[in-house]
Amino acid sequence: MNPPEREALASTRPAADATLVSRSREVDDVSFRAFLAARDAPRVHWASPGGLELVGGGAAARIAATGRDRFDALRADAATVFERVDHDGPHETRPRMLGGLSFDADHEPAGTWRGFPAASFVLPAVQLTRTDAGTWLTVSRYDEGTATDSVGTVESALDDAETALDSLPMMRPSGGRPGVTGTRWRPPKAEWTAQVEDVIERIRDGGLLKVVLASALDVELADDVDIPDVLERLRRTYPECYRFLVQPAGGDAFFGPPPERLVKLDGREVRTEALAGSMPRGDTPEEDADHARSLLESEKIGHEQGLVADTIIEQLEAFGTVREGERGVRKLTNIQHLETPIEADLDGDEHVLTLVEALHPTPAMGGLPLQDALATIRETESFDRGWYASPVGWFDGDGDGEFAVGIRSGVAGGSRATLFAGNGIVADSDPDDEWDELQPKVRPIMDELESESGAGSND
Incomplete structure (x- = not known):
């Protein structure tokens, strides 16, 4: 991390005598x-299939961290921000921190991921909250001094924000897709399949059970991308998925429609899931049902999914009583996955970040045994995952919150984008089949970038 980036990280530390x-x-x-x-x-967006939608701009407060103690630093700084809170509004609008973390704790914000430290969260200065109960506008300030000093300023800012809101169109016309002029996989197919072959040999030699290898697709665009437009199109196409946006500064934005919840904490109630193994959707109901049946009957996929579920259960048992639900098929717009719901009742109060730290990365994102798999990933992958396959979500002053896994995701800004996909490699994997399985995983965003006439060249 260069000196300016270190200074920017230091500037996110909250003031001990400030009031929110x-x-x-x-x-x-x-x-x-x-x-x-x-x-x-900074701009952030979060939408869950359960109905909560948050969108915010500007920063009342920011926290960021780097290194292997990043979770400790986040919890400590968040506790400082939430130490003194004067909130007037329904529970749905309570102050929340939104953001995420990188896959590796030692991540450096460079290249594709410039502006994205190893962990970054923002409490928006102006935010919209939508639930089944209604829609609210919220303005927040985090300033030194007493709440009395800030209330008048905040209420005046809320009036101004509502005036600005009234001037916005109810239905903003959607712009066209920017169009794709070229694509390039990193690494290219020959190199990636060679990596897969090497990993398969390591697994067969013993010690490793599964390694998740990722790849990046660099995309050149004909016009600048409009991220709000892309998010809106993703909402219409993937209503059953989460949607998120993290744009820490004025540059690139990380966003996507991930299908997988990492963890949700409400009081002492935990919800998560094991999602592993995939099949395409069928062109007919009969073909679709055949693919779903193949998921349920595949010994390879069932074994892989069972390993993921067992590991998550073992990690959560350190915190309380865990219940495993019935395995089923999760159907998305263009793909379907094997899924096992998992719930837990905690023995005591915990912060959702503590659970995120315990669960990330899941075997579906890293492999098994986890530490050996992560070492193999670092030795094998030839690009920086950054925030791909990492926790993205929100938490509040009580430590409650919800996080998704940042897959089906990409980084975009201006006339370029980078999309990400990964596959779990096991002993009987076929490199060519694994490559083919990568392709539909970039389609959710790629479909919203390509013009109606189709894609550009593919190297």
Whole structure:
């Protein structure tokens, strides 16, 4: 990390004598896309299949961390921010930190991931919250001094934000897709399949059971990408998925429609899932059912999925009583996965970041045994995963929160994008089949970048 980036990281430390003041009011439904487009960075967006949607711009407070103690640093700084809170509004609008972390604790913010430290969260200065109960506008400030000093400023800012909101169109016209002029896989197919062959040999030699290898697809665009437009199109195409956006500064944004929850904590109730193994959707109901049946009956996929579920259960048993649900098939727009729901009742109070730390990365993102698999990934992969396959989500002052796994994701800005995909490699994997399985995993975002006439060249 160079000196300016270290200085920027240090500037995110919260002040010990500051007060967080937050005011909310209910508003008529509004275009979240128009709101996001009108806001300056940092910008964040979170939407869960359960109905909660958050979108924010600007920063009332930021926290960031790097290195292997990043979770400790995040919890400590978050506790400082939430130490003194004056919040006037319904529980749905309570102050939340939104953001995520990198796959590796030693991640450096460079190249594709410039501006993305090993961990970064923001409490938005202006935020919209939508649930089944309504839509609210919230303004927050985190300033030194007492709440009394800030209340008037915050209430005035809320008035201004509502005026600005009223000027936004209810339905912001969607722009066209930027169009793709060229693509390039990193690494290219020959190199990636050679990596897979090497990993298969290591697994067959003993010690390793599974290693998840990833790849990156660099995309050249005909026009600049409009991230709010892409998110809106993803909402329509993948309503059953999470959606997220993290744009720490004015540069590139990390976003996507991941299908997989990492963990949700509400009080002492935990929900998570094991999601592993994939099949395409069928062109007919009969073909679709055949693919789903293949998922359920495949010994290879069932074994792989069972390893993921067993590991998650073992990790959560350190915190309380765990219950494993019935294995089934999770159907998405263009792919289907084998899924096992998992719940837990905690023995005591915990912060959701503590559970994130315990669960990340899951075997579905790293492999088994985890530490050996991660070492193999570092030795094998020829690009920086950055925040790909990492926790993205939110938490509040009580330590409750929800995180998804940042897959089906990409980084984009201007006329370029980088999309990511990965596959779990086991002893009987076929390198060519594994390569073919990568392709549909970049389609969710790729489909929203390509013009109606189709894609550009593919190296």
